[in-house]
Every structure is written in structure tokens, then in C-alpha cells.
Amino acid sequence: MEISEVIKFLAKTTPFNHLSQAELAQLSKHISVYYYQAQDKVPTNGRRLLIVRTGVFALYSDQQQLLAKLQEGDFYGYQLLLTDLNDDDLLQCDEDGLVYWLAGDMFHHLRHQFKNVDLFFQRLFSRRLHQYKEQQQNSRFTLKLLDVVHAHKIAISPEQTVQQAAQLMTEKRVSSLLVEDAEKLVGIITDRDLRSRVLAENLPATSLVSQIMTRQPHTIDKNAYLFEAVQLMSRFNIHHLPVTEHGVSFSMITATDIIRAQQDHPVYLIGEIHRQQTVDGLEQCSLHIHELVQTLGKQQVPANEAGHIMTTITDALTQRLIKLAILQLGEPPCVFSWLAFGSQARMDQSLNADQDNALLLEKEPKGEIEDYFSQLAEFVCQGLARCGIKLCPGNIMASNPELRLSLKGWSSRFARWINTPTPQALLNASIYFDLRVIEGSRGLFNALQQDILAKTANNDLFLLHLSKTAQERTAPLGFFKNFILEQDGKHKKGLDLKKRGISLITDLVRVYTLAAGISEVNTRQRLQALAAAHMMDSRDSQNLLDAFDVLAQLRWDKHLQELQQGHDVTNLLDPAVLSALQRHQLKDCFAVIHEAQAAMRYRFSREL
Amino acid sequence: MFDWLKLKKEPVHAVVQQFELVAWPSPDTPVSQCRFLVLDIETTGLDAKNDHIVSIGWLLIEHQEINLAQARHVLIKTPVSVGQSAVFHGLHDKDLSEAQELAEAITELLQQYAGAVFVAHHASIEQKFLTMACQRLYGRSPKFKFIDTMQLEWQRLLNQGKVIHQRDLRLPSCLNRHHLPQSQHHHALEDAFSCALLLLSQLKKSRDQQMTLGELQALSRG
Numbered sequence: 001m002e003i004s005e006v007i008k009f010l011a012k013t014t015p016f017n018h019l020s021q022a023e024l025a026q027l028s029k030h031i032s033v034y035y036y037q038a039q040d041k042v043p044t045n046g047r048r049l050l051i052v053r054t055g056v057f058a059l060y061s062d063q064q065q066l067l068a069k070l071q072e073g074d075f076y077g078y079q080l081l082l083t084d085l086n087d088d089d090l091l092q093c094d095e096d097g098l099v100y101w102l103a104g105d106m107f108h109h110l111r112h113q114f115k116n117v118d119l120f121f122q123r124l125f126s127r128r129l130h131q132y133k134e135q136q137q138n139s140r141f142t143l144k145l146l147d148v149v150h151a152h153k154i155a156i157s158p159e160q161t162v163q164q165a166a167q168l169m170t171e172k173r174v175s176s177l178l179v180e181d182a183e184k185l186v187g188i189i190t191d192r193d194l195r196s197r198v199l200a201e202n203l204p205a206t207s208l209v210s211q212i213m214t215r216q217p218h219t220i221d222k223n224a225y226l227f228e229a230v231q232l233m234s235r236f237n238i239h240h241l242p243v244t245e246h247g248v249s250f251s252m253i254t255a256t257d258i259i260r261a262q263q264d265h266p267v268y269l270i271g272e273i274h275r276q277q278t279v280d281g282l283e284q285c286s287l288h289i290h291e292l293v294q295t296l297g298k299q300q301v302p303a304n305e306a307g308h309i310m311t312t313i314t315d316a317l318t319q320r321l322i323k324l325a326i327l328q329l330g331e332p333p334c335v336f337s338w339l340a341f342g343s344q345a346r347m348d349q350s351l352n353a354d355q356d357n358a359l360l361l362e363k364e365p366k367g368e369i370e371d372y373f374s375q376l377a378e379f380v381c382q383g384l385a386r387c388g389i390k391l392c393p394g395n396i397m398a399s400n401p402e403l404r405l406s407l408k409g410w411s412s413r414f415a416r417w418i419n420t421p422t423p424q425a426l427l428n429a430s431i432y433f434d435l436r437v438i439e440g441s442r443g444l445f446n447a448l449q450q451d452i453l454a455k456t457a458n459n460d461l462f463l464l465h466l467s468k469t470a471q472e473r474t475a476p477l478g479f480f481k482n483f484i485l486e487q488d489g490k491h492k493k494g495l496d497l498k499k500r501g502i503s504l505i506t507d508l509v510r511v512y513t514l515a516a517g518i519s520e521v522n523t524r525q526r527l528q529a530l531a532a533a534h535m536m537d538s539r540d541s542q543n544l545l546d547a548f549d550v551l552a553q554l555r556w557d558k559h560l561q562e563l564q565q566g567h568d569v570t571n572l573l574d575p576a577v578l579s580a581l582q583r584h585q586l587k588d589c590f591a592v593i594h595e596a597q598a599a600m601r602y603r604f605s606r607e608l
Numbered sequence: 609m610f611d612w613l614k615l616k617k618e619p620v621h622a623v624v625q626q627f628e629l630v631a632w633p634s635p636d637t638p639v640s641q642c643r644f645l646v647l648d649i650e651t652t653g654l655d656a657k658n659d660h661i662v663s664i665g666w667l668l669i670e671h672q673e674i675n676l677a678q679a680r681h682v683l684i685k686t687p688v689s690v691g692q693s694a695v696f697h698g699l700h701d702k703d704l705s706e707a708q709e710l711a712e713a714i715t716e717l718l719q720q721y722a723g724a725v726f727v728a729h730h731a732s733i734e735q736k737f738l739t740m741a742c743q744r745l746y747g748r749s750p751k752f753k754f755i756d757t758m759q760l761e762w763q764r765l766l767n768q769g770k771v772i773h774q775r776d777l778r779l780p781s782c783l784n785r786h787h788l789p790q791s792q793h794h795h796a797l798e799d800a801f802s803c804a805l806l807l808l809s810q811l812k813k814s815r816d817q818q819m820t821l822g823e824l825q826a827l828s829r830g
Contacts, residue, residue, distance in 0.1 A: 003679060003801045005791040033674035035808035054787060096787065096812070098805065101673065 002028045006100070009053060013073045015120035030106035036093040042076075044091050047104040050076040055097010062088035069094065078121045081107055143226040148258075149243050149251045155180040158187065158210035162198050165189055165209050176240040178249050179213045185249040187213035190240055219244045222251070225305075227270060230258055231312060234274040235319060273316040279383045282320060286387035289313060293351065293563060303556035304524060304549060307348040314344055317387050318357070318380065319439045325379040332376070333369050335362035337440040337448075341396060345436035346506065347522045348552065350498075351559040352569040354390040355381060356431060358403035360444055365404050373404050396431065407444060411451050418455045421465035423472075430469060433510055436521050449519055457517030460604075466514065467604040470507035471597050475590035476500055494572030497558070501551040504593050505544055508600055512536055515604070523548060544596055547589040554582065621746045623718050628750050630722035635822025639811055642821055644669040644755070645724040646807065647717075648799040649734050652686065656736040660686040664713055665797030667804055668724070672811065674804045680716075681797035683707035711745050714738070718750075725821065729779050729803040731756035755828045757782070757806045763827045764810065782806050786813075 002025040010016045010024050019027065033053075036042060042050065042057060057070040067089070070076060080086055081104055111118040155178040156165050165177055169191060179187040189209055197203070197212040219242045220229050229241055239255040269288055276282045292313075296306045322338060341356040343349045357380075359373055377398035385391050398404060405413065417429045433452070437445035456462060476495065506523050513526045516535040520526045524545060531541035559569045578586065633642055647666045653659030661684045668678040685707040728734040731754035742749030758777050765772050775781060779802050783790050786809040791798035816823070 003676065003791065004795075004798060005789050005801065006676065009789070029677045029679075031676045033676065033805070033808070034672060035805065035812050037812040040812075054789065096809070098788065098808075 006031065006033075009100075013051070015114075015117045018116055019114070027102070027106065027110065030103040031100045034099050034101060035096070036099060037096050038093050040093040042091040042093060042099070044076070044089050045080070045086055046077065046101070047081060049078055049081060049102040049104070049107045050091075051100040051102060052076075053098040053100055055099075056094040057097070057099075058092050058094045060090040060092070062090075064090075075121075075124065078107070079125060082121060082125050144222075145220060145224050145226055145229060145243055145253060146222045148226060149222065149253050152251050153178060153249060154252070155249070156189070156209055157181060158208065158213065160209050161205060162189075162194060162203070162207045162209060162212060163205035166191075166194055166205075169194075174252075175254065176252055178242055178252060179209055180249065183248070185217075185219065185242055185244070186210075187215045188217045188240055188242060188252070189213045217242055219249070220253075221245070225308065225312075226258060227309070227312060229253055231270055231316060233258075234271055234316075270313065270316045273313070273320050276320060277324075279321070279324060279386060282317060282324075282383065283386045286317065289388065290563070293560065297557075297560040297564075302549070303552040304348065306556055307343075307350065307552065310351070310353075311344055311347040311349040314349060314353075314384075314389055315340075315438050317384060317389070321380040321383040322376070322439045324383070325376045328379070329372060329375055333363075333372050335441045335444055336360065336373065337442070337445040338380075338398065338438045339445065340436050340438050342431045342434055344438075345434040345521050347436075348524075350555060350569075350571075351563065352390075352571070355384055355392045356396045357381070357398045357438070358396070359398045359405075360410055360437075360440075360448055361404065361406050362441070362444060364406045364409070365401070370401075370404070374399075374401065377404060407448055407451075410448055414448075414452050415455060418452075418459060418462045421462050423465055423469050426465055426469045427472065430466070430507060430510065433514060434506075434521050453514070453517040453519060456514040458515065463511060463515050463604050467511045467600050470504075470511050471601060473499060473504060474597065475504060475593040494570075494574050496571050497551055497555045497573050498571040501589065501593070502548065502555065504597070505548045505551070508593075508596055509544065511600060511604065540596060540599065543592045547592040550585050550589050554586070621748055623715050624742060624746045624748055624750050627718040627722045632723065632753065633725065633821055635820060635825065637821045639819050639821055639824050640672055642669075643724045644727050644804075644807065645721045646674075646727045646800050646804040647734055647738075648728060648796045648803060649737050650794060650796045651733070651737060654733065656740040659737075660684070661710060661737055661741060662686055663796040664717070665795070665800040666717065666721075667797070667800055668721070669727075669804055669807070672808060674801070674808070679797060679801070682713040682716075684710050684713060710741060714741050714745060718742075725755055726752060727755045727757060727803065727807055729756070729782075729799070729806065730758045730777075753825075755807070755824060757803050757810065759828045760810050760824075761785075761806070764813070779803065779806070786810075 006028045007021070007024050010019075010027060011021075016024065016027065031051075036055065036057070052070050052072055052074045054072060057074075057076070058066060059068045059070060059076065061067050068074075070091075076091060111121065154168065154172050154174055156168055158179050158181050169175065169177060176188055176190040178185060179189055187210070189212065193212050193214070198205075198207060203212070217240075218232055218236060218238065220232060222243050222245050232241060233239065233255055241253050242249050243251045243253050269285065269292055272288075273282065273285050276285060289310075293306075293310075296309065301309070318338065318340070326332060337360040339345075339358045339360055341358065343353050344356060359377060361369065361373060363369055365373060381391065381397045381399040391397065396403065414432070417425060417432075433456075435445075435449070509523050509526050509530070512530050512535055513520065516530060516533055518526060518529050518533065518535075520529045527536070527541045527545045527548075530536040531538040554573065555571060558573060562569050575583070645666055645668055647664070649661055650663045651659050651661055663681065663683050665679075665681045667680070668675050683706065726734075735752050735754050738752055739749040761777055761782050762772060765776070776785075779799060780790060780793055783802055783806065786806060788802070788805045788809060791802045793799065793802075811819070811824075
């Protein structure tokens with residue numbers, strides 16, 4: 001005989017919610033109920049499934065690190081049941097509560113009988129593994145939106161009524177609609193809007209969609225990575241995101257789609273970051289980056305995608321720190337944009353990247369404005385340092401007062417570099433020409449970027465000097481014979497993959513991009529944009545792209561290896577460790593760079 | 609399954625004798641090791657002499673775990689219409705068509721749970737009806753000893769220096785106070801479950817974690 005309270009609870013608890021009443025009744029016969037009081041330790045070695053009914057239970061690793069808080073409907077014990085391996089976890093009751101213990105035999109019986117129950121616990125298990133263990137299989141870290149969304153555009157006109165919207169949603173069985181005016185996306189409307197903005201406000205069914213839609217929604221390109229969509233959703237607390245193709249709406253993706261699409265992904269780390277309430281919490285989160293990197297390595301995620309993921313995590317940490325700073329300091333006294341330079345801006349961050357950031361302010365940094373942003377910058381930069389993103393030795397950081405400027409201030413600083421260029425000044429300044437907005441006003445940032453591009457495009461004198469600085473260093477051509485080795489601070493010798501390879505391409509591509517007035521920042525995207533705009537021969541562009549990928553991959557693999565062995569991560573490569581194939585590839589890369597530098601010299605000198 | 613047919617041929621009080629043969633656990637048994645049988649009886653009224661049992665629900669607590677596999681809910685055939693009492697327990701005459709004989713249910717209870725500590729909320733009702741049922745069925749009733757969760761709750765609140773109203777001691781109010789999930793009230797098994805949850809919570813909340821059965825009995829007597 002079953003207890004209706006138990007059945008009711010099971011019926012609303014995933015994954016048992018799919019079972020019939022009779023199956024639930026059967027299931028409930030294999031349950032026993034226990035009451036825990038705060039501080040009680042819950043035995044973790046029993047071969048049965050714990051289902052939390054009420055109360056809160058804290059799960060700690062054997063290192064006393066808090067892994068999770070289990071609440072109503074959460075599970076424990078499936079790990080041991082699935083793998084037969086016992087974790088030295090500690091489960092302790094935080095708030096008095098009831099647990100249901102499901103006998104292990106019944107657990108296995110359910111898994112065998114119901115595929116979705118099995119799948120659920122398998123996924124639960126792998127996600128948990130992802131939180132603090134490296135081993136993982138078949139996960140895809142680099143899903144793009146186009147892998148999960150289909151061209152399934154369901155749109156309505158702003159002139160139609162909310163009733164028609166509701167009918168269309170019902171007919172198409174969707175929870176949201178794109179609102180399009182003459183093929184142009186003007187808003188979105190969700191079933192929640194119908195509830196809270198129509199019914200709750202007592203608006204008639206004849207109200208127009210335009211009255212209640214969310215205008216100018218955030219959108220995302222279908223070529224973006226799925227985790228970027230999650231990033232956007234977490235940041236702005238939204239659940240529906242229109243997907244665009246060449247700026248035209250293509251489909252809609254919802255939070256549910258994303259959860260369905262991927263169960264084990266760095267997304268969880270990013271989501272965690274956006275949930276943290278303290279810098280301590282962020283620091284704890286950042287400890288997982290190390291494991292994430294290892295997993296990326298195991299998955300053989302290509303270096304460029306790994307760089308993209310690392311950058312997205314730095315972005316998320318930065319955004320969260322800014323939010324926390326604002327919580328502490330109060331609302332900012334004026335509009336601002338938090339800028340990133342260098343590799344974070346280009347989204348090809350490596351494992352030894354340090355901070356390169358700055359603040360762009362709506363108003364002149366004086367008085368209380370200066371006070372406020374000086375505190376905010378200090379908070380964020382120190383916070384990033386605690387999360388493992390080292391302080392910039394060159395002091396290119398927002399905490400440096402010289403890097404907190406108004407639009408006018410930044411504009412005149414760029415004007416000085418651009419209009420009266422000297423090779424030495426440009427050498428130090430080139431990093432500033434790769435910039436991206438991380439948090440704050442996009443409009444303010446766009447104004448600065450457009451201002452810079454307007455000044456650089458077709459500015460022959462500036463481009464001549466910039467191209468000269470980009471040729472200051474060359475690729476080591478006579479690779480095997482007179483191979484140039486550099487020393488780092490600790491007198492280790494090797495080939496600097498960054499200085500003698502990757503940076504050369506980055507620098508060169510920057511010259512072409514600024515000449516063309518192209519706003520892309522990522523080196524690979526810049527190369528593609530240059531070829532598309534016929535500013536660079538498409539074969540040259542492809543060659544450089546390949547060389548860039550090979551070098552970045554070599555560096556990434558090297559960093560992974562050093563990380564695994566517990567060594568410092570450096571860019572110095574010992575040529576002796578290369579395979580024959582890698583040596584050939586490297587030689588080709590250097591040849592490509594050499595040719596490209598020659599072409600650049602020809603192009604930007606001749607035009608004077 | 610025809611055990612009850614055989615029983616009629618044997619001396620009526622054999623069941624009672626058997627039940628009485630198994631002693632209660634000694635008073636110094638820690639409550640954490642007691643085997644509790646939590647019981648709820650729904651009736652047509654409050655007078656054990658003239659009213660009838662319509663349903664019995666019970667479940668077993670061992671090692672402080674409620675074992676749902678041993679949960680039972682038995683509908684009892686009544687010699688008269690359930691009449692107005694259906695308002696409370698929701699059991700109408702038509703539901704009782706598949707009911708069991710009272711003898712069957714009581715015999716099962718006594719045979720399987722001899723030696724268990726019986727528990728009920730406001731236990732005097734259960735005690736009276738059970739005793740009366742045994743007297744009618746076997747000619748004599750064992751002396752039933754109950755732990756009463758209502759008494760325990762009254763003691764608990766009294767110790768906290770609270771003013772106690774009768775309504776504060778009703779089962780749903782107790783569940784509320786202990787932040788326990790509410791079940792359907794006045795259903796024998798659901799109420800037995802609620803009472804079991806309440807007992808687990810009360811045992812955990814007692815200041816003395818090493819409490820013995822004797823001490824629990826003392827609290828239960830008030």
C-alpha cells in the first residue's frame with residue numbers, strides 16, 4: 001500500500017515524473033524514510049540512492065571543499081551505485097530534513113527498465129565529474145549554435161494582436177516568437193510576457209504585439225559557440241535569444257534548448273561564475289579552470305577553440321567582478337566601458353596570459369568619478385589576480401590612472417600615436433589597437449572604435465610606421481642551422497613561439513586590418529574579413545591562418561604538458577622535442593610569415 | 609491465505625497468547641534500536657463500545673527508518689453503515705465492499721508485530737478500539753501499551769515554556785511545526801505515515817540523543 005504524499009513527491013521529481021502511478025507505487029515500496037538533524041553525518045557508503053525530500057545537505061570533498069548543497073529533489077549515492085567506486089565525500093545535514101532511501105536493487109531495476117532514468121543518472125554523474133574530476137567521455141565542448149538550432153523561424157508582426165501571438169505559439173508549440181517588421185527583427189515576445197504584461201495588467205486580447213514585446217532583444221550569430229549564448233543568458237538573466245545569420249533573424253534558442261543540447265560543458269563553470277556572490281566564491285570557481293584545461297586537452301579541443309573558451313571564462317570573471325564591485329560601491333556615477341586589450345581582446349588567450357585592461361568613461365575622470373572608478377578598477381584587477389589572471393607587469397591595467405580616460409582622453413591618446421607615430425612609441429602601443437568591450441556600455445566603446453578606425457584607415461604615414469614595427473622581429477628562417485634561441489629570465493633557452501611566431505602574425509594582420517578599417521579583433525576573423533574584403537589575397541590569408549593555427553596548437557600542447565607536469569607555463573620551445581612532422585610544419589610556418597612580412601613591406605612602403 | 613479459517617478452529621485466544629509471549633523490549637533499550645509499529649485507526653465514531661473500525665493503517669520503523677515496504681492499509685467490513693463518519697475518513701459504504709473482516713486484520717497485526725513498540729497520535733482512541741476488538745474476537749485482549757506522539761509533543765512544548773492549545777496538538781499542526789510534509793488527514797495509512805515522521809523528528813529533537821525506551825515511555829505518559 002503506498003503513501004500518497006510519497007507518490008506525489010516522486011511524481012514531480014525528475015526522472016521519476018515519467019513513471020505511471022502503478023510504477024511509482026511499486027517504486028515507493030522500496031523506499032525507507034529517515035529524518036536527519038543539522039550536523040548529522042549521512043552515511044555515504046550504503047548502496048542505495050538518497051533522495052532529498054526536505055532540508056538541506058552539504059556535500060564536501062575529502063579535502064573539505066564544499067561541492068554542492070543538496071535540496072529537495074536532489075540525489076546522492078548514484079555515483080557509488082553506477083561505478084562501484086566510493087568517493088571519500090562527506091555528506092552532512094545543514095538544515096533538518098527528511099530523506100528517502102531507495103534500495104540499490106530497485107535503482108538498478110529502474111535504470112534497466114526505463115532508459116530515461118538511466119540516462120538521467122548517467123548525465124548527472126558525468127556533470128558532477130566535470131565539476132571536480134578530469135575523466136570524461138564523448139562530451140563536446142565546442143558545439144556551435146548552428147549545431148543545435150535549426151532554421152525554424154517563427155515570427156509575428158508587431159501590428160498583430162497578442163491573441164494572434166498566443167494562437168501562433170499554441171499552434172507551433174513554442175514558448176516565444178520573433179517579432180519582425182518588414183523582415184527586420186524588432187523584438188521578441190514570450191509566453192511569460194503574455195502572462196505578466198497582458199493578463200496580469202488586464203490588457204485586452206486585441207492589444208498589439210508592439211505594446212508588450214521586448215524591444216531590441218539581445219541576439220547571437222548562428223556561428224557563435226553555444227557557451228557564448230549561455231554567457232549572454234546568464235549575464236542578462238534571459239531565457240530566449242534570437243539567433244541571427246548575417247544580421248537577419250534565423251531562429252530562436254531557449255535556455256531549455258541549451259540544457260538539452262549539452263550536459264557536460266564549460267558552460268557549467270561559466271554559469272557558476274555568474275552565480276557567485278563573493279570574490280572568495282569566484283576564486284573557488286577559478287580553481288576549476290585548471291581541471292577544465294586538462295579536460296579540454298584530453299578532448300583534443302583545437303587550440304583556437306580552447307583560447308576562445310579561456311577568454312570567455314576571463315570575460316565572465318571580469319563581468320562578475322564588476323557586478324560585485326558595483327554591489328559594494330553603489331551604482332557608478334557615469335556610464336563606462338570596461339576594455340580588454342591584447343589576447344583577451346583577440347579572444348586567443350593562452351594559459352600564461354596576464355591582465356591587459358582599461359576603463360573608458362563617459363565623463364572626465366575627476367573628483368568622485370575618479371574616486372569611484374579607481375576603487376572599482378582596484379577591486380576588479382585584484383580580484384582577477386586572485387582568480388589566477390596575473391597582474392600586468394607593464395601596468396596596462398584599469399587600476400593605473402593613466403588607463404582610466406574619457407572618450408576624449410582615449411581619442412586624443414590614440415590620435416597622438418596615429419598622427420605622430422614613432423617606431424618606439426608604436427612598439428609599445430600596438431597592444432592598444434586590439435581592443436574589445438567586456439562590460440558596460442557598448443555604445444561608448446563603439447564610438448571609440450569607430451574614431452580609431454576612421455583615423456587609421458588609409459593613413460599612410462601611420463601604416464608605414466606600424467608596418468615597420470611589425471617587421472622589427474622576424475621568424476627564424478635558418479631553423480636548424482643557425483637557430484635563434486632566446487633566454488628567459490631563468491636562463492632557459494629555446495625558441496619563443498610567441499615572439500618569433502604567433503605575435504608576428506598578430507602584428508602583421510593588425511596592420512592590414514587597421515588599414516582597411518575593419519572592426520574585427522580576433523586574428524582568425526580578421527584574416528577571413530581581409531580576404532572577404534579583398535584587402536588580402538585569399539591564398540595568403542589562408543596560409544597565414546594555417547600557420548597561426550599550427551603555432552597556436554604547438555604552444556597550447558606545450559602549455560598543457562607543462563601544466564600536467566606541474567611546471568611553469570612558458571612560450572620557450574626546445575626544438576629537440578619536436579617530431580619530424582612538427583619541424584617541417586614549423587619551417588613552413590616561418591616561411592609563410594617571412595613572405596607575408598615582405599609583402600607587407602612592399603605594400604605599405606610603396607604607397608608613400 | 610486461508611490462515612484465518614484455521615484460526616477459528618483453534619482456541620480463540622491463541623493469537624492473544626502468542627502476542628503476549630513476546631515481551632516488550634526492556635526499558636533500557638536505546639530508542640534508536642527500537643522496532644516501532646506506527647498505527648492509525650479510522651472509526652465511525654469515538655465510542656469504542658458502539659462505534660466500529662472502518663480502516664487501519666500501519667507502518668514499521670526500524671533503525672529509525674520508516675520502511676515503506678511494510679506499509680499496510682486495510683479497509684474493514686462494518687456491520688452497519690459508515691453513515692456520517694464518511695465526512696471525516698472519506699470512506700463510503702461502496703468503498704468498503706472489498707474490505708476485509710476485522711478478525712483478519714487484527715490477527716495479522718498481532719501475529720506480525722508482537723514485541724514491537726506501538727505508536728499512535730492521540731493513542732487512547734487506538735488503544736480503546738484495539739482492546740475492544742480483541743475482547744470481541746478472542747474473548748480477552750492483551751494489554752496494549754502505546755507511545756503517544758501527541759503526549760510527546762505536549763511535553764516538548766511544555767518544556768519550551770509554550771502556551772499550548774488543544775488545536776496545536778492536532779497532527780497537521782504538529783507536522784507544520786516540525787516542517788514536515790503534510791499528508792491527507794483522516795486516512796489511516798497517511799496519518800500513520802505523518803505520525804511516524806513526527807516521531808522521527810521528535811526523537812531527533814530530543815536533547816538526549818541516547819534516550820531509552822523507558823524514558824520515552826515516561827515522556828509519553830506525561
